[in-house]
Structures are given as structure tokens and as C-alpha cells.
Amino acid sequence: MISFHENIVFLLAKAHQKAQGVLKGHLLDFGLTPMQCLFMESLWEEDGLSVGEIGRRIALDTATLAGVLERLVTAGWVMRETDRDDGRVTRVALTEKARSAIPGLTEIIVKTNSELLSNFPREKKILLKRFLRDMRG
Amino acid sequence: MISFHENIVFLLAKAHQKAQGVLKGHLLDFGLTPMQCLFMESLWEEDGLSVGEIGRRIALDTATLAGVLERLVTAGWVMRETDRDDGRVTRVALTEKARSAIPGLTEIIVKTNSELLSNFPREKKILLKRFLRDMRG
DNA sequence: TTAAATTACCTTGCATACAAGATAATTTAA
DNA sequence: TTAAATTATCTTGTATGCAAGGTAATTTAA
DSSP states (O other), X not given: OOOGGGOHHHHHHHXXXXXXXXXXXXXXXXXXXXXXXXHHHHHHHSTTOBHHHHHHHHTOOHHHHHHHHHHHHHTTSEEEEXXXXXXXXXXXXXXXXXXXXXXXXXXXXXXXXXXXXXXXXXXXXXXXXXXXXXXXX | OOOGGGOHHHHHHHHHHHHHHHHHHHHGGGTOOHHHXXXXXXXXXXXXXXXXXXXXXXXXXXXXXXXXXXXXXXXXXXXXXXXXXXXXXXXXXXXXXXXXXXXXXXXXXXXXXXXXXXXXXXXXXXXXXXXXHHHTO
């Protein structure tokens, strides 16, 4: 008989819950949620991505993306632009507000990671991250 | 500059997403969601728990619990009972339908854990679980 | 070339999550 | 003892997450 305390699905859910909570708390000053921040982080790598490409990079379906995008546009973090060559494609660009927030947000992300992994020596951090990547298959 | 691919919050979110997806797929036959199943698992340990105690055990707030409980009652998995000694307390009891589903659900949970951790040797599984517990603080 | 298939995105519906506020029952204190 | 504080639960509002279906633009094929 397996208890949920031994269930990897439960353990992942609760570790995720904890991590989200810490990041969410730090992001309050910016008025951003963890998902909204992640959405923009994908654009730090490459600005002007299409909605679909953002979804592939952060592994999120377009139904959820649509809502996140809409709130980011309303709050002035990003702009939508229809692709010139393909009328189906919506591209997303960071605003000046978003670009100037990058250093502050980066600091929050680093701080969050430090807090969550403060008890983990360097090699354990690497091991844990490898485990999590391996689980995605 | 930290990429979200190195961010522990992102890695946990996506490992969690994967795990939920696998369990969700296996639970379709029972018409249960992972959270509904987890809710009942807490009652396998001790039937007749109060709503608040269930929330403490599976680390979920009462706002979310209320909805999960309502759907379980509607589908005939559990019954609500007001505590005789304290009118504020709602206790939850498994129905016969729920008790007879325990073996099948246990099998699904075991299978899900095997699938997710198939590439992990025994000692790595233990290590990963310890990591995840440690992160909750 | 144009009808069919594909693609990109959006919308709807349902189920978590959680903050914040409301309510009823119980306990504590003055 | 009874007003105040506490507790257990519920409700509301916002934000994911995902399945399923819809629409417009593009590409493929007959």
C-alpha cells in the first residue's frame, strides 16, 4: 500500500507549490505573476517570437497563453504585432517598460533560486536539476 | 544572466506538469482527477477526517477543497457529515464506491510512479524524493 | 487553379490554486 | 454571563492549465 507521501506526483506538486509561492511573493512588487514573468523571459532570449513559438519554449498550450498575453498587453508589458508574411501569426514584442525591468526581475529570479536551494550544495543542485529534466522524458 | 531553463521554479513546474499529465491519463477510466484522487487518498489513511484536516494533510487551502469536495459528493465518492460535537466541522466519509475502488486506484498510482521514475535506479529515486521533501523547508 | 488539408490562433467550459472577505459556531475573557 | 476573539467552512474574484471546438489564413494536391 503506497501512501501519497511517497508518491512522486504528490512530492512534485508540493515542491512546485512551494517554489511558485516564493517566486510569487517576490514578484508582487512588479505586479507580475510567475507565469507572466516566464512568458516575458522567453522574449528575453528572442524578442518578437510568435505566440506558438513562445508556447513551445515554455511548454504551455495556446489556450492558456492567450489569457496570459492579454493581461500582459493590458498592463503594458508587451505589444502584439501581426506577422507581415503570414496573417495567421501573432508576434509579441517587449515594451520599454519590460526591457527596463529585466535587471530587477533577474535579481528576483536569482534570489528565489538561492532561497529554494539554500540547503543544497552545488553538486546537489546540479543533480536535482538533472533529475527534473530527465523526468520530462 | 540566468535562463529559465536553469530556473528551479521552471524545472519543477514542468516536471510537475509531466507527472500530472501521466496520472491524469491513467485516472480517466475512473472519471477522477489527480486532485480528487489525492483528496480520497487522505481518507484511506483515516476515514472521517474534517475538511480542515484534509487540507492540512494534502497542503491545500479550504477554498480549493470546497470545490473538490463538492464534485466528489456529486459523483458519489464521499459523503459530508456535520460533526456531532462541533457544528462548525464538516467530516468526510468514503462511500462504498470509493472503498471498492482503492485497489484499482492504488494500481494506477504505482504504475504512474513506475513510469515516471523508470529511468531512475532505486537509490536515485530515494535521493530525488529527499530533495523534493527538503525543498518544502 | 481551386477544393481539401493544414496551421495559428482564439474561445469556451471545467478544474485547480489562492487571496480576501463573509458567516456561523465555539471558546475565551472581562 | 455575555461580549470579544477565535475557529471552521464557505464564497467570490483572479489566474492558470488543458481539452475541445471554431475561424481565418496558408499550403497542399488533385
